[in-house]
Amino acid sequence: MTAGIVGYGVHIPIYRIRVEDIARVWNEDAESIKKGLGIKEKSVPGRDEDAATIAVEAARRAVRHAGIDAHSIGAIYVGSESHPYAVKPTATIVSAALEAGNRLMAADLEFACKAGTAGLQMVMGLIDSGMIKYGMSIGSDTSQGRPGDALEYTASAGGGAFILGREKNEIIADIIKTVSFTSDTPDFWRREGAGFPSHGGRFTGEPGYFRHIVHATKMLFEETGFKNSDFDYAVFHQPNGKFPIGVAAQLGFTDAQIKNGLLTPIIGNTYSGASMIGLAATLDVARPGQKILVTSFGSGAGSDSFAIEVTDNIESKRKNLEKVMDIVNKDRTYIDYSVYLKNRNSIRKT
Amino acid sequence: MWVEAEPPQWSIYTRGQTDMERSSSSLWRKIRSRYNLVGNACENCNTPYFPQRIVCRKCGRKSRMVEKIYSGNGEVYSITKIRTPPDTFRDEAPYYIGIVKLDDGPKVEGHIIENGTEPKIGTRVRIRFRRMYVDGDEGLIYYHYKFEPV
Known part of the structure; x- marks a missing residue:
């Protein structure tokens, strides 16, 4: 395939809430939740942040990293399940904030947690067909967890933006192959106008997450001839800290292969951002010639699997890169449950 | 020599927006200078x-x-902490409004985010993209640049 990654950027809000602070409110045992979900804390958006502001911050970092003129971007897709408007695209807000001009394709996508990687595939098609020179896909969310629900411990905020291009001397990682596995699976949903998503509890696991990721990854193996040991790193969607470890084991990957891309234990599940941020964190440390497997998952349901190989250009481009772990650790500010509610606009002055 | 009158100061920082400014055409005209x-x-x-x-x-x-x-990198030239805000920013107080001397441009006014570091005169800042306010449950969302201590 012609298209490859020429730049990427991530944004994660500075606010964090610990599992203990949520568990205290609902009189639950924090230690068993931390053990059960494999998570210590999650990111929380500031009062002035939403999926659009996170997408813009990630996109601006990606443009700086890529070192391209934003006017040369021919398509912008933003995947999210928390777009600020029901009708009015986040992608147009991003394009204006990037000063990307008006000659571009843009659209918002929604496919639960995998809309960002679905956008990557769309951009790949446009580049491979010669329709555009550069395209950007963003996964960004300020995800919602119903108070008292298990999701409240994990649903967090963050986003990742990737710019794809076709010039060999600009590509930091080639996308060798991508395949998707898709089915109609009612594991997780949110109806129009509903404030919080609903889910099928344990049903989200085997028929949802595990089935789709395993099938997509095995399809990728069959169609490329690669096996798990051919990859230096693997990134799986990470709704909590345990599922990605479980699916990696099912597919024969080791903990060492997934540790760099597993951020959920310290930032929570950033939904559409999760696989994108995991890939970004892995590219932060990857060396030329190394291979990365990425398999996302979106409820509803589907998985996109990618085989990626890092090129020699990655080292020289790192001078303009803001690394994921630096962003995760910078200005980290812990808040309690009442400030969390205020930041989520659940309580207001009267 | 004829000199053009000073443009009116934007009122959103200190007084909130008037109903007249809460129109989609007004927002559309100002988007470029509000986002960047x-x-x-x-x-x-x-x-x-x-x-x-x-x-x-x-x-x-x-x-x-x-x-x-302009790049949006600069230094706080003047700053004040707003404790009695207009209704628009009722839930945000206290917050900071400041004048930033840009490295590559003039002095500009803007919100300064407190990101764990209390901004003061001389604090280095950079531009950020944030939500300024939301017009009720059905109105427009107003995005704007803000400054963040580096």
Whole structure:
């Protein structure tokens, strides 16, 4: 395939809430939740942040990293399940904030947690067909967890933006192959106008997450001839800290292969951002010639699997890169449950 | 020499927006200078402006105005903590409003985010993209640049 990654950027809000602070409110045992979900804390958006502001911050970092003129971007897709408007695209807000001009394709996508990687595939098609020179896909969310629900411990905020291009001397990682596995699976949903998503509890696991990721990854193996040991790193969607470890084991990957891309234990599940941020964190440390497997998952349901190989250009481009772990650790500010509610606009002055 | 009158100060920082400003056409006209520091400068005397001016204050009819997008990196020149806000920012108080001297441009006014570091005069800042306010449950969402301590 012609298209490859020429730049990427991530944004994660500075606010964090610990599992203990949520568990205290609902009189639950924090230690068993931390053990059960494999998570210590999650990111929380500031009062002035939403999926659009996170997408813009990630996109601006990606443009700086890529070192391209934003006017040369021919398509912008933003995947999210928390777009600020029901009708009015986040992608147009991003394009204006990037000063990307008006000659571009843009659209918002929604496919639960995998809309960002679905956008990557769309951009790949446009580049491979010669329709555009550069395209950007963003996964960004300020995800919602119903108070008292298990999701409240994990649903967090963050986003990742990737710019794809076709010039060999600009590509930091080639996308060798991508395949998707898709089915109609009612594991997780949110109806129009509903404030919080609903889910099928344990049903989200085997028929949802595990089935789709395993099938997509095995399809990728069959169609490329690669096996798990051919990859230096693997990134799986990470709704909590345990599922990605479980699916990696099912597919024969080791903990060492997934540790760099597993951020959920310290930032929570950033939904559409999760696989994108995991890939970004892995590219932060990857060396030329190394291979990365990425398999996302979106409820509803589907998985996109990618085989990626890092090129020699990655080292020289790192001078303009803001690394994921630096962003995760910078200005980290812990808040309690009442400030969390205020930041989520659940309580207001009267 | 005729000099263009000073443009009216944007009122959103200190007084909240009037109903007149809460229109989609008004937002649309200001998007570029709200999302980014899109100003201009006079090529004749190199004086930078933000917001944009049609005529250079120094050069008058000799002015040669060209668009400039300023980086957003700068230093806090003046700052105040707002404890009694307009209704628009009722839930945000206390918050900081400041004047930032841009590295590559003029002094500009803006919200300064407190990111664990209390901003003071001389604090280095950079531009950030944030939500300024939301017009009720059904109105527009107003995005704007803000400054964040580096």
